[in-house]
Amino acid sequence: MRMGAEIEPADVMTAFGFRVHSTASNRLHAVRDDHHFDMRIFRMNRVPSPSKIRALRDTVDPGEIVTFVVPKATARAQEVVADIPGVGLVSGDGLIFLPGLTLIDTIEPLPKPRGRVPWGTYAVIRALIRTKQGRSQSALARETGLTQGAVSMALSKIAAEHHRDVDGWSTISPSELWDEFMETYPGPGGTRTFWYSMAPFNEQVRVLRKRALLSADGAADLIAPWRTPVKIVAYAAEGVSLEKLGFSPATREESNVEFVIPADRTIFATAESWGLGCADPVLAAWDVLQIGGNDAEEALEIIRRTVLKRWGT
Structure with missing residues (x-):
C-alpha cells in the first residue's frame, strides 16, 4: 500500500537495467552497460525554462548531470532537455533521457508531486506523540532538530488538538495526532534505491544497523514484534555501498531493502529522542x-x- 507515493527515479531506472546507488539525498550514481552517470536530482511538476535549466546547471559539480524527475515527459520537455548539454530527464510515465542514452516505456504516470513539504510539522507531531509530558518550544526543537521558530510555526499548523500549559506544549489526543500523521505524511523525500539479499532477516538487520537507521520491519521487531518481516527501510545521511555488503540491486517489487537518503532530516533527531535504536x-x-x-x-x-x-506512562 503506497499512500502519497512519489516518483522514485531509481525504481524507474532499475526496471531498465540500471544499477543505481544513492550518494546523497539529491544525488544518484547510475550504471548501465558502459554508461556511467552522476546525477543531481531535481523533482519538479514540469521541466523548467531553458534559462532556468542553464542556471541550475551552473550550480552542480563538474561532470554531474542536472536530472529532472517529473510525472510526465511531454514532447516539449524532451526537446528542451535534448537541446542543453549535461541535462537529463526521468519521468513517471516511463522515459529516461540521459546524455547519450534514451529509453522509453509506457506506464501509468504517478500524480504530480506536492509543493514544499513541512517536515517540521510532522516531526513535532511525532515528538508530541512520544510523551504526555509538556515541553517548551526549545525542548521540542532539540528533539526534532529544528529551530525554535520552526517549532512555533509547526505547532500552529497541526490540526489535531494540542495545547500549552505551565509545563509546556503537549496533547491530550495522541491518537488524533497519530491519524493525522498516517493520513497526510507524504514520505521522507530524498533518494531511494532498492536492494535484495538472500541472507536471513536477522543478518540483514545486523549488517545494516551499523550503517543506517532502520525502519519498517527492521524497526518493528524492536518496537512491537508481531508479523513475519517483509522489508527493511534503511535511512542514512550519506551513501553506503550495499553491494559490498552482499545486497544486489532490485526493483521495488523484488526488493527486501529500501535504502533512503531522506530530504526529511528530522528523522534522525526524532529517532534519537525516542531512544529505541531504530x-x-x-x-x-x-x-x-x-x-x-x-x-x-x-x-x-x-x-x-x-x-x-x-505515551500514557
Whole structure:
C-alpha cells in the first residue's frame, strides 16, 4: 500500500537495467552497460525554462548531470532537455533521457508531486506523540532538530488538538495526532534505491544497523514484534555501498531493502529522542503501511497500541 507515493527515479531506472546507488539525498550514481552517470536530482511538476535549466546547471559539480524527475515527459520537455548539454530527464510515465542514452516505456504516470513539504510539522507531531509530558518550544526543537521558530510555526499548523500549559506544549489526543500523521505524511523525500539479499532477516538487520537507521520491519521487531518481516527501510545521511555488503540491486517489487537518503532530516533527531535504536515508531509504522502485506493493517494497529500505551506512562 503506497499512500502519497512519489516518483522514485531509481525504481524507474532499475526496471531498465540500471544499477543505481544513492550518494546523497539529491544525488544518484547510475550504471548501465558502459554508461556511467552522476546525477543531481531535481523533482519538479514540469521541466523548467531553458534559462532556468542553464542556471541550475551552473550550480552542480563538474561532470554531474542536472536530472529532472517529473510525472510526465511531454514532447516539449524532451526537446528542451535534448537541446542543453549535461541535462537529463526521468519521468513517471516511463522515459529516461540521459546524455547519450534514451529509453522509453509506457506506464501509468504517478500524480504530480506536492509543493514544499513541512517536515517540521510532522516531526513535532511525532515528538508530541512520544510523551504526555509538556515541553517548551526549545525542548521540542532539540528533539526534532529544528529551530525554535520552526517549532512555533509547526505547532500552529497541526490540526489535531494540542495545547500549552505551565509545563509546556503537549496533547491530550495522541491518537488524533497519530491519524493525522498516517493520513497526510507524504514520505521522507530524498533518494531511494532498492536492494535484495538472500541472507536471513536477522543478518540483514545486523549488517545494516551499523550503517543506517532502520525502519519498517527492521524497526518493528524492536518496537512491537508481531508479523513475519517483509522489508527493511534503511535511512542514512550519506551513501553506503550495499553491494559490498552482499545486497544486489532490485526493483521495488523484488526488493527486501529500501535504502533512503531522506530530504526529511528530522528523522534522525526524532529517532534519537525516542531512544529505541531504530527509527521512531510513528515513522516505522508509516513505513510498514507503505510496504503493505496482508497483515500490514494489523501490524500497524499493534504498533499504535504500543506507542499510545507508552505515551500514557
